[in-house]
Amino acid sequence: MTLDQLLERPTEWIASEGPHGKIVLSSRVRLARNLRGHPFPEWANRTRRQKVLDIVMPAVAELPAMKEHFAATMDSLSALDKQLLVERHLISRVLSARNHGSGVVINKEETISVMINEEDHLRMQAVRAGLQLQKVFRMIDKVDSELEEQLDYAFSPRFGYLTACPTNVGTGMRASAMLHLPGLVLSNQMGQVIQAVNKLGMAVRGLHGEGTEAQGNLFQISNQVTLGEKESELLERLDKVVLQIVEHEENARLTLLEKEPNRVYDQIGRAYGVLRYAHHLDSKEALNLLSLLRMGVDLELIPASGRAMVDELMMLSQPAHVKRAAGRNLGARERDVWRAELIRGRLRELAAPALDKQPAPPQSEEEAA
Amino acid sequence: MTLDQLLERPTEWIASEGPHGKIVLSSRVRLARNLRGHPFPEWANRTRRQKVLDIVMPAVAELPAMKEHFAATMDSLSALDKQLLVERHLISRVLSARNHGSGVVINKEETISVMINEEDHLRMQAVRAGLQLQKVFRMIDKVDSELEEQLDYAFSPRFGYLTACPTNVGTGMRASAMLHLPGLVLSNQMGQVIQAVNKLGMAVRGLHGEGTEAQGNLFQISNQVTLGEKESELLERLDKVVLQIVEHEENARLTLLEKEPNRVYDQIGRAYGVLRYAHHLDSKEALNLLSLLRMGVDLELIPASGRAMVDELMMLSQPAHVKRAAGRNLGARERDVWRAELIRGRLRELAAPALDKQPAPPQSEEEAA
Numbered sequence: 001m002t003l004d005q006l007l008e009r010p011t012e013w014i015a016s017e018g019p020h021g022k023i024v025l026s027s028r029v030r031l032a033r034n035l036r037g038h039p040f041p042e043w044a045n046r047t048r049r050q051k052v053l054d055i056v057m058p059a060v061a062e063l064p065a066m067k068e069h070f071a072a073t074m075d076s077l078s079a080l081d082k083q084l085l086v087e088r089h090l091i092s093r094v095l096s097a098r099n100h101g102s103g104v105v106i107n108k109e110e111t112i113s114v115m116i117n118e119e120d121h122l123r124m125q126a127v128r129a130g131l132q133l134q135k136v137f138r139m140i141d142k143v144d145s146e147l148e149e150q151l152d153y154a155f156s157p158r159f160g161y162l163t164a165c166p167t168n169v170g171t172g173m174r175a176s177a178m179l180h181l182p183g184l185v186l187s188n189q190m191g192q193v194i195q196a197v198n199k200l201g202m203a204v205r206g207l208h209g210e211g212t213e214a215q216g217n218l219f220q221i222s223n224q225v226t227l228g229e230k231e232s233e234l235l236e237r238l239d240k241v242v243l244q245i246v247e248h249e250e251n252a253r254l255t256l257l258e259k260e261p262n263r264v265y266d267q268i269g270r271a272y273g274v275l276r277y278a279h280h281l282d283s284k285e286a287l288n289l290l291s292l293l294r295m296g297v298d299l300e301l302i303p304a305s306g307r308a309m310v311d312e313l314m315m316l317s318q319p320a321h322v323k324r325a326a327g328r329n330l331g332a333r334e335r336d337v338w339r340a341e342l343i344r345g346r347l348r349e350l351a352a353p354a355l356d357k358q359p360a361p362p363q364s365e366e367e368a369a
Numbered sequence: 370m371t372l373d374q375l376l377e378r379p380t381e382w383i384a385s386e387g388p389h390g391k392i393v394l395s396s397r398v399r400l401a402r403n404l405r406g407h408p409f410p411e412w413a414n415r416t417r418r419q420k421v422l423d424i425v426m427p428a429v430a431e432l433p434a435m436k437e438h439f440a441a442t443m444d445s446l447s448a449l450d451k452q453l454l455v456e457r458h459l460i461s462r463v464l465s466a467r468n469h470g471s472g473v474v475i476n477k478e479e480t481i482s483v484m485i486n487e488e489d490h491l492r493m494q495a496v497r498a499g500l501q502l503q504k505v506f507r508m509i510d511k512v513d514s515e516l517e518e519q520l521d522y523a524f525s526p527r528f529g530y531l532t533a534c535p536t537n538v539g540t541g542m543r544a545s546a547m548l549h550l551p552g553l554v555l556s557n558q559m560g561q562v563i564q565a566v567n568k569l570g571m572a573v574r575g576l577h578g579e580g581t582e583a584q585g586n587l588f589q590i591s592n593q594v595t596l597g598e599k600e601s602e603l604l605e606r607l608d609k610v611v612l613q614i615v616e617h618e619e620n621a622r623l624t625l626l627e628k629e630p631n632r633v634y635d636q637i638g639r640a641y642g643v644l645r646y647a648h649h650l651d652s653k654e655a656l657n658l659l660s661l662l663r664m665g666v667d668l669e670l671i672p673a674s675g676r677a678m679v680d681e682l683m684m685l686s687q688p689a690h691v692k693r694a695a696g697r698n699l700g701a702r703e704r705d706v707w708r709a710e711l712i713r714g715r716l717r718e719l720a721a722p723a724l725d726k727q728p729a730p731p732q733s734e735e736e737a738a
Binding site: 262263265266269270272273274275276277278279280333337340341344345348352355356358359 | 631632634635638639641642643644645646647648649706709710713717721724725727728
């Protein structure tokens, strides 16, 4: 299928709501694999990278999970195409900087993507809505097993799968969950949470992974260790940590609503008001305001139909998606005008009468008892 | 009449729209007068101030223009009452700091108010909507002439009316117009305008006169000179200057709309969105956003019914007015919550569908021809 056909379909993990979907947007597992007897991409010349691509790409494209797919070599994609795939988390920024000898294969639901000659010969990922790490792992594990029947992986009985970067050696697995944590941010608790999570051997990162800033109150929690533990154990530990953060976030929101209800209503009301009527929105402001709107849905200040709308707008208001919607190249200011119009148009369908009211006065402890 | 009765009536210059009412909110003329043979208030002891008050107050109260009036000595008013009168521009901050021996008489339309023992024995003002300085002068001139029949004014054939501060000697007149200049502010032209106006011997001040900051893009333009020119000449000069500023403001708005239409729509849209949905607004932010909304009415982005609403909200969202509406003493945060609720409630009746649309693309010169 073409890139246009792929992008016109709703992304599975955005259109559906998974377990703990209020706070956990998605779960993702990726495996790093390499072919025996071929140099890692960074050390391979163009001919040798092309050779790996020629072996791997057809093998991936023929997998049952990839029955309908989009496949492309990186040199065949425009800068805009690449940026679109990055914004949809279907390829990494590292792959988007590659050209000859690298490629990607993505299934039509956008739940499985296999990058070829990124940092490793193969980087395969599965993603689903909500917190379901084990299920996502089984999806990608199946892809991996089927590929292993055809490809000769670099594997050491002692270390496990060999990878270009030693931090991936062993399982070659990085599992992550994308969390929406406005309550912890608003109550200034994210610093503590990050420290605690780091101590448990997990990393907290921004929207686009390593080295990116947290925007829209979105955080990726992922495992650091790939060696010395079984996949199932790693996933179980990550799952527990995520569940704890979810609980913290829920508590933070309840406390905010109880102690500073007007502040919560104010933040969500202003976000709604600005998104509904602004004529100029940059992508960072849009994402931050959409994040507050999403919390508004969770707190029932915005109708439930708003959640899918907000999640879609979070994706569609990214720069490359706005350019694509405009159908032509736009300067930054023009893009901000288009983005604002897109969001205004959608939000017109989303009335928020609950935001007119004052928050109910908090019950006293006596009344609550 | 009681203060409550006075405040419950709409203020004439807010409820009606005068000449050039889009940009000129009100015209005001005040005269300073003193009684011969009595020391100026600052130099008078309590007994002597009381004596002046006892002479002047009944004389003012019995004027035909004051048929129905509110009259009070300053010591009989609470701090909140005084602040309410200041916010309505019916007394000055100087008078509000006075107690024994000072007072005020205000007619029921709030178009005439006479302060007794402020800086001078009498400070009488008239105010009307829009630009109509001559008419306002005739109103207060009539009051002055009628009072002069009963009171013995300190007058020098050489200098004119004598006043406590030499800057008022002569006519004792200060005429001013309150202008709404968001276009000049948004296009960074206010500095130039202030310089030019100063060169013409006029002063530019903020919302509450001398020494106050410009908020809500509101500026008072007034004469500096009181000596050596007839009242009619002074008023004519001020009128001309104001008309020039009005023209500059109109041009600034047109230029903004032509060159940066999205910026204009964005500013007005955001102002509407925040006022419509915020749950926490301090008085400064409220005034600044209401100012943008008022410009939105002028530019027909907000329905015409919005102008009176905005002008009323500009008054009602001031701190003492919010306290009064709440019927009890409020802390600053509580006041901000009340203010936001008041404004949300009103704006619910003011739909702004024009803000949904994109500004029309500017006509090219050919098309316009």
